[in-house]
Amino acid sequence: MEGDEEKFVTPGEVLGKATELKAGKGAYVSADDRTVYASLTGFRSLTPPPEGSDDPRPTVEVKGHKAHGPVPEPGLVVIARVTKVMAKMASADIMCVGPKSVREKFTGIIRQQDVRATEIDKVDMHASFRPGDIVRALVLSLGDARAYYLSTAKNELGVVSAESQAGATMIPISWTEMQCPLTGQVEQRKVAKAGA
């Protein structure tokens, strides 16, 4: 099964037998557990088995295509920009996963019950987010076909940066309020606790 060290593969190509190889990232085992196929486009690479494990098979992965940017996974903290605020939820465009920016468009939804941890049925979405705010959120789940489910129900999650109605970047005052430096107007948001 040797060939070039880094063979270019496309989805559906056979990578090897399941008895000889373990399926890593970008690869999967067929339903009858006999063959390992590629599921992404990229370069095939083999990694030897980790020490101390019983499994002697090397792991085959498909990596390297430039469209494989970071992808939101449940449990990761993402940075998103709020696009729409509605009565019971807010839509956001995910821009970064951890420290890296994403290469494709991912949409997230923050539901009313996931905005904060206390008094979740009295949350006013308009007093928590506005369109254009940058928020730090946690990915709860893959959600449905349209969007990931995000949550800001922690002290360090919430609005990181927002513009006031006068157009200036606001300064956070408390966990519920931000103030405009030009007009002094205070606006309500669910503010993230600043700090490393």
Place this chain on the structure above:
Amino acid sequence: MESKPSVSPSSFVDQQVFPGDVVLDLSKMTNQTIKLGGGLRQDGDVISVMKAGKLRFSKPNKYWVESSHKRYVPSAGDNVLGIVVDAKADNFLVDIKGPMLAFLPVLAFEGGTRRNIPKFEMGTLLYVRVVKANTGMNPELSCMDASGKAAEYGPLKDGFMFESSTGLSRMLLSTPTCPVLETLGKKLAFEIAVGLNGRVWVNATSPSITVLVANTIMQTESLSPAQQKIKVENLLQRLQ
């Protein structure tokens, strides 16, 4: 349009103002709190106008711009006349002549539970209160007042609804009673519901009274109080 060298607040009150006019200079006024209503905006040290209309002032410190439009901008606390467009699982979609359809929650009625949800057909006329109206979000309505009572909100049966401008609606709702309604009310018996979104509903025992009241109101929009009384009396004489 003369330009005044010093901008004192009294110079512009009750005058027609246009977007861009500077009406107040905050650096000249010290230690005062001023409340700005619709149509005004703070630009650093000056207050400038955003909407064309008449600048109004109410003691002690409220300024706002009043204008009359055929379009309605939803704002919380207004009583409006809406038309049901659709019924979804959780709310009715109601048209209130604003930029977006408004949501009327299915439970926002006095004594409303999941079991006795009212069945409104498409086209039903409702007298409702705007609860929340934020930019970008669909306005939220309710058929209850702030304390949870029904208070005249709900569907309006029979009668005739016509649309006009928001200025006319405000005139009809002003206190003391506007001359048109007062003069009409002395001779005729009718009921009327005025929505701040430019819709007015009139109902009377006979169609001719309804038509007379509706036409009279529509014709008196731009008349002064004295002219209104004269016009109404003329029209009433023709009926007799």
